Amino acid sequence: MGFTDFFKRKQxxxxxxxxxxxxxxxxxxxxxxxxxxxxxxSYEYDWGDNYxxxxxxxxxxxxxxxxxxxxxxxxxxxxCDKIKVRELGDNVLTDLMNLQKPPKTLIYKxxxxxxxxxxxxxxxxxxxxEDWVEFISWxxxxxSGEFIVTIEQWEEKEFEASAGKAIKEFEISNILPK
Amino acid sequence: xxxxxxxxxxxxxxAHAAIDKLEDPIKMTEQGIRDLKNDLDxxxxxxxxxxxxxxxxxxxxxxxxxxxxxxxxxxMLLLQKAEKGEIEMSEAERLATExxxxxxxxxxxxxxxxxxxxxxxxxxxxLDSNVKKLxxxxxxxxxxxxxxxxxxxxxxxxxxxxxxxxxxxxxxxVGMLEKMKDKVAQQEAMAExxxxxxxxxxxxxxxxxxxxxxxxxxxxxxxxELKAKMKNKE
Numbered sequence: 001m002g003f004t005d006f007f008k009r010k011q012x013x014x015x016x017x018x019x020x021x022x023x024x025x026x027x028x029x030x031x032x033x034x035x036x037x038x039x040x041x042s043y044e045y046d047w048g049d050n051y052x053x054x055x056x057x058x059x060x061x062x063x064x065x066x067x068x069x070x071x072x073x074x075x076x077x078x079x080c081d082k083i084k085v086r087e088l089g090d091n092v093l094t095d096l097m098n099l100q101k102p103p104k105t106l107i108y109k110x111x112x113x114x115x116x117x118x119x120x121x122x123x124x125x126x127x128x129x130e131d132w133v134e135f136i137s138w139x140x141x142x143x144s145g146e147f148i149v150t151i152e153q154w155e156e157k158e159f160e161a162s163a164g165k166a167i168k169e170f171e172i173s174n175i176l177p178k
Numbered sequence: 179x180x181x182x183x184x185x186x187x188x189x190x191x192x193a194h195a196a197i198d199k200l201e202d203p204i205k206m207t208e209q210g211i212r213d214l215k216n217d218l219d220x221x222x223x224x225x226x227x228x229x230x231x232x233x234x235x236x237x238x239x240x241x242x243x244x245x246x247x248x249x250x251x252x253x254m255l256l257l258q259k260a261e262k263g264e265i266e267m268s269e270a271e272r273l274a275t276e277x278x279x280x281x282x283x284x285x286x287x288x289x290x291x292x293x294x295x296x297x298x299x300x301x302x303x304x305l306d307s308n309v310k311k312l313x314x315x316x317x318x319x320x321x322x323x324x325x326x327x328x329x330x331x332x333x334x335x336x337x338x339x340x341x342x343x344x345x346x347x348x349x350x351x352v353g354m355l356e357k358m359k360d361k362v363a364q365q366e367a368m369a370e371x372x373x374x375x376x377x378x379x380x381x382x383x384x385x386x387x388x389x390x391x392x393x394x395x396x397x398x399x400x401x402x403e404l405k406a407k408m409k410n411k412e
Binding site for chain 2: 036
C-alpha cells in the first residue's frame with residue numbers, strides 16, 4: 001500500500017442508489033417471493049470461450065435455494081432447489097450410471113421436460129477459494145421454457161439434480177450490501 | 179478605529195472575496211451528494227445486517243421447532259417401547275423426561291428467537307424508512323443538480339452571446355469586426371489626408387511643368403495644324 005493509498009476512501013463497487021442483481025455478493029440481502037434472502041455462498045462457472053456465469057446459495061431462514069445469473073446480451077436469472085436424482089424417475093439414475101448419458105425427456109412433478117443443452121464446464125466455490133472442478137451439466141426445460149431441471153455429473157458415478165424456474169430481474173428487489 | 183484593526187478588516191474582506199470565488203455551487207452540491215451516498219451505503223449495510231440477523235433468528239426458530247418436535251417424538255417412542263415391554267418403564271420414563279426437558283429447552287429457544295424476529299422486524303421497518311428517505315433525498319438532489327448544470331450551461335452560453343452582441347467583449351467576433359471597421363475607416367481617412375496634403379504642396383514650377391508637359395505640347399501642335407488646314411481650304 002502506497003502512502004497516497006492511505007488517504008483514499010474505499011469506494012463500493014456498486015451504486016448505493018441502484019444496487020443490481022449483478023452486484024450481489026456473500027452477505028448481501030434482498031427480497032424475493034415476499035421474503036428476505038441472505039446470500040450465503042458464491043460460486044462461479046467457466047463454460048469456455050471466455051463465458052462465465054455466477055450462482056449464489058441463498059437462505060431465507062426456512063429454505064435454501066440457488067440463484068443463477070448469466071450475463072450475455074441480457075441478464076438471465078433462475079432460482080433452483082436441490083432435488084434427488086431419484087425424483088426424476090426410476091430409470092434416470094440407472095441410465096446415467098450405466099450409459100453415462102441423460103435421457104432426452106423426463107417427467108418431474110407431472111411436468112414433461114425436454115433435454116435442452118449439454119454444457120461441459122468448470123466450477124469454483126469462491127467462498128471457499130477451492131480449485132476449479134470439471135463437470136458436465138444437462139439442462140432440461142418444459143414446453144413453456146419457464147421451468148428448468150438440471151442434472152450435473154461430477155465424477156463417473158456422482159450425479160446431482162436441481163429443479164427451478166427462470167425469473168425476471170425485477171422479481172429481486174431491495175438489494176442490500178454487506 | 180485603529181489602523182491595525184482597519185487593516186485586519188481589509189484582509190478579512192479580501193479573504194472572504196477569495197473564498198467566494200472558490201465556492202463553486204455545482205462542485206459543492208456534487209460533494210454533498212457523495213457524502214449522502216456514503217451515509218446511504220452505511221445505512222444499507224446496517225439494514226442488511228439487521229435483516230440477516232432476522233433471517234438467522236428465523237432459521238434458529240425453525241430448527242429449534244424441529245428439535246422440540248423430534249424430542250417429543252422420542253419421548254413418545256420411549257414410552258411406547260416400555261408399554262410393549264421392550265425396556266423398563268422406569269428407564270423409559272427417565273429418558274422420556276430427559277427428552278422432554280430438552281424439548282422445553284428447544285421451545286424456550288424458539289420463544290427467544292421469536293422475540294428476536296419481532297424485535298428485528300421493528301428495527302427493519304425503522305431503518306427501511308430512513309433508507310427510503312435518504313434515497314429519495316439523494317434522487318431529488320441529483321435531479322436538481324442535473325437541472326442546475328443545464329441552467330448553468332445555458333446561462334454561460336447566453337452570457338457569452340449577449341456579451342459579444344453588446345460589443346463589451348473585445349475578443350468576440352463582433353468586437354473584432356468593429357475593430358476592423360475602425361481600422362479601415364482610419365486607413366481611408368489617412369489616405370484622403372495624404373491626398374490633400376500632396377495637392378496643397380504643388381509649387382508654381384510644378385504648375386508650369388504640368389501645363390507644358392509633352393501631352394499638352396502635342397495637343398497645342400495638333401491644334402495649330404488643324405487651324406492651318408482650315409485656312410488653306412478657304
